[in-house]
Amino acid sequence: MKTIAIDAMGGDNAPEAIVEGVNQALAEFSDIEVQLYGDESKIKQYLKATERVTIVHTEEKINSDDEPVKAIRRKKKASMVLAAQAVKDTKADAVISAGNTGALLAAGLFVIGRIKGVDRPGLMSTLPTTDGKGYDMLDLGANAENTPKHLHQYATLGSFYAKNVRGIANPRVGLLNNGTEATKGDPLHKDTYALLEEDKSLHFVGNVEARDLMNGVADVVVTDGFTGNAVLKTMEGTALNIMGSLKSSIQSGGFRAKLGALLLKNSLYQLKDTMDYTRAGGAVLFGLKAPVVKCHGSSDAQAVFYTIKQVRTMLETKVVEQLVDAFTVED
Amino acid sequence: MKTIAIDAMGGDNAPEAIVEGVNQALAEFSDIEVQLYGDESKIKQYLKATERVTIVHTEEKINSDDEPVKAIRRKKKASMVLAAQAVKDTKADAVISAGNTGALLAAGLFVIGRIKGVDRPGLMSTLPTTDGKGYDMLDLGANAENTPKHLHQYATLGSFYAKNVRGIANPRVGLLNNGTEATKGDPLHKDTYALLEEDKSLHFVGNVEARDLMNGVADVVVTDGFTGNAVLKTMEGTALNIMGSLKSSIQSGGFRAKLGALLLKNSLYQLKDTMDYTRAGGAVLFGLKAPVVKCHGSSDAQAVFYTIKQVRTMLETKVVEQLVDAFTVED
Numbered sequence: 001m002k003t004i005a006i007d008a009m010g011g012d013n014a015p016e017a018i019v020e021g022v023n024q025a026l027a028e029f030s031d032i033e034v035q036l037y038g039d040e041s042k043i044k045q046y047l048k049a050t051e052r053v054t055i056v057h058t059e060e061k062i063n064s065d066d067e068p069v070k071a072i073r074r075k076k077k078a079s080m081v082l083a084a085q086a087v088k089d090t091k092a093d094a095v096i097s098a099g100n101t102g103a104l105l106a107a108g109l110f111v112i113g114r115i116k117g118v119d120r121p122g123l124m125s126t127l128p129t130t131d132g133k134g135y136d137m138l139d140l141g142a143n144a145e146n147t148p149k150h151l152h153q154y155a156t157l158g159s160f161y162a163k164n165v166r167g168i169a170n171p172r173v174g175l176l177n178n179g180t181e182a183t184k185g186d187p188l189h190k191d192t193y194a195l196l197e198e199d200k201s202l203h204f205v206g207n208v209e210a211r212d213l214m215n216g217v218a219d220v221v222v223t224d225g226f227t228g229n230a231v232l233k234t235m236e237g238t239a240l241n242i243m244g245s246l247k248s249s250i251q252s253g254g255f256r257a258k259l260g261a262l263l264l265k266n267s268l269y270q271l272k273d274t275m276d277y278t279r280a281g282g283a284v285l286f287g288l289k290a291p292v293v294k295c296h297g298s299s300d301a302q303a304v305f306y307t308i309k310q311v312r313t314m315l316e317t318k319v320v321e322q323l324v325d326a327f328t329v330e331d
Numbered sequence: 332m333k334t335i336a337i338d339a340m341g342g343d344n345a346p347e348a349i350v351e352g353v354n355q356a357l358a359e360f361s362d363i364e365v366q367l368y369g370d371e372s373k374i375k376q377y378l379k380a381t382e383r384v385t386i387v388h389t390e391e392k393i394n395s396d397d398e399p400v401k402a403i404r405r406k407k408k409a410s411m412v413l414a415a416q417a418v419k420d421t422k423a424d425a426v427i428s429a430g431n432t433g434a435l436l437a438a439g440l441f442v443i444g445r446i447k448g449v450d451r452p453g454l455m456s457t458l459p460t461t462d463g464k465g466y467d468m469l470d471l472g473a474n475a476e477n478t479p480k481h482l483h484q485y486a487t488l489g490s491f492y493a494k495n496v497r498g499i500a501n502p503r504v505g506l507l508n509n510g511t512e513a514t515k516g517d518p519l520h521k522d523t524y525a526l527l528e529e530d531k532s533l534h535f536v537g538n539v540e541a542r543d544l545m546n547g548v549a550d551v552v553v554t555d556g557f558t559g560n561a562v563l564k565t566m567e568g569t570a571l572n573i574m575g576s577l578k579s580s581i582q583s584g585g586f587r588a589k590l591g592a593l594l595l596k597n598s599l600y601q602l603k604d605t606m607d608y609t610r611a612g613g614a615v616l617f618g619l620k621a622p623v624v625k626c627h628g629s630s631d632a633q634a635v636f637y638t639i640k641q642v643r644t645m646l647e648t649k650v651v652e653q654l655v656d657a658f659t660v661e662d
Contacts, residue, residue, distance in 0.1 A: 210564035260594030
């Protein structure tokens with residue numbers, strides 16, 4: 001049995017969406033147990049499951065505008081902190097939250113802790129490609145600065161994840177750079193290139209450009225936290241704005257446009273599905289002693305369900321234990 | 332009369348698209364003169380204009396896969412190099428090319444030269460916002476590395492451009508960062524924030540995030556060349572992939588979807604127009620002693636026309652001369 005500690009109070013739709021996602025997951029997977037941290041009476045309003053679920057009541061919670069490190073240190077009884085503490089105390093195997101990202105990173109680092117040998121855990125998501133296969137990118141912004149050694153570690157972390165959780169036999173690792181030639185980039189990227197090329201345990205395919213990410217040029221894309229954060233936010237902003245512009249030009253287009261949109265409904269849903277990567281789960285703060293996964297703040301029950309599914313696969317494949325071994329050998 | 336030197340042989344559609352853009356521009360603007368550099372017989376096939384245009388024949392040209400700096404040094408008679416040389420020799424006021432970007436940057440730096448006091452000219456484009464107003468972003472990748480001083484200079488350069496060429500009275504300058512709070516980012520971005528806040532000649536509005544660029548959070552967005560390049564390529568890749576996915580889901584959607592698309596034609600064109608920023612002209616290598624402007628490699632005649640229009644405005648408003656004065660005072 002795998003035990004997952006879930007912050008029921010994090011995110012825009014908490015606790016409703018969180019608890020409904022848990023209901024679905026418990027019905028689907030008979031080998032998991034869930035601990036829900038948060039306001040018991042509110043949680044109970046939505047909780048249908050009666051077995052393999054416990055509520056740990058607390059009234060404190062971390063808000064989205066709390067300063068992360070301070071919040072973790074001062075709000076010792078916050079639902080997110082208690083969930084992380086349960087992992088630390090080996091009462092749970094993994095933690096999920098849709099709350100304050102910075103605070104979850106801090107809880108992961110300071111409460112659960114890094115795998116020995118991993119210098120800077122990175123934030124990793126599976127992002128969409130047009131062929132539906134996706135790729136894992138890290139660091140998406142856990143760190144504002146990285147060294148070549150960190151980026152080399154991200155290549156290893158991402159490869160283990162792609163192999164274990166996404167079932168890709170020999171994941172192609174690309175380094176996000178400002179050109180595909182080996183000589184491209186600033187010293188950070190040139191030095192990282194050399195490290196990745198040298199490491200025969202990786203299937204390094206060279207530099208990749210941001211323009212080609214959605215075409216599936218690599219299964220794992222390695223980048224520093226500053227660039228990764230900018231690229232992720234650019235994708236989100238561009239996709240949202242294009243979809244928004246299309247919607248408003250349909251709405252202002254009169255009857256003809258509305259009829260057209262109706263006939264195109266399936267195609268538009270298909271497009272939305274391609275861009276939607278919640279089925280791959282949440283963003284993993286990867287490199288910690290246990291799975292710590294962030295659901296998007298606006299997650300609905302389905303997104304929460306898929307994140308639980310993702311965490312279950314991470315636990316089943318023992319990807320974190322494998323990393324512990326890999327980094328022990330390296331030291 | 333303003334004289335514009337144009338590389339007729341650069342880009343995927345050269346010389347046809349280049350020369351046809353020139354035909355349109357000469358018909359529209361009576362105060363410009365064009366010098367076309369390239370293969371005379373090929374240029375003549377498309378050239379309709381007979382006045383205010385001269386052809387400078389050369390058979391040499393720079394290819395898209397030539398190593399930029401070497402190409403500039405070795406191919407002294409290449410159409411792009413001769414066009415830049417004409418500006419250097421004060422036979423022309425500005426240069427336009429749709430060819431090898433790196434080579435044009437090198438020609439700008441080594442043949443035309445920097446404005447005194449500008450350390451690292453930046454590549455700047457006017458990019459689309461959903462409200463159609465756009466924003467100027469630099470550096471989009473002329474440099475792989477930048478210092479806070481460079482970024483401060485980009486804020487000044489971008490403000491002069493937004494004011495003069497786009498007619499924005501008091502351009503809002505934003506610093507692209509990994510969060511909007513003043514304390515965000517790596518040392519480069521923190522130090523740049525301090526410089527921008529101190530400079531009372533700028534209308535600095537603080538940090539901006541990549542997610543909000545298309546919403547028009549600033550008129551000028553300052554970033555280092557590595558991040559700017561990644562963000563620009565992410566925008567291009569995301570937009571192209573979404574439009575491509577929409578197109579293929581319409582094509583595979585049968586008669587119903589095709590009829591829907593037909594009814595939606597105007598809305599789809601409107602969307603395409605919103606995303607299309609060729610009307611704002613090409614990418615300026617800004618900070619040089621004369622306007623040096625890169626048209627996209629895939630430019631058609633219309634894109635070339637708009638780039639000529641943009642260069643004409645730069646010359647008319649004497650934005651480069653103003654920058655020379657501004658940077659002289661600062662020294």
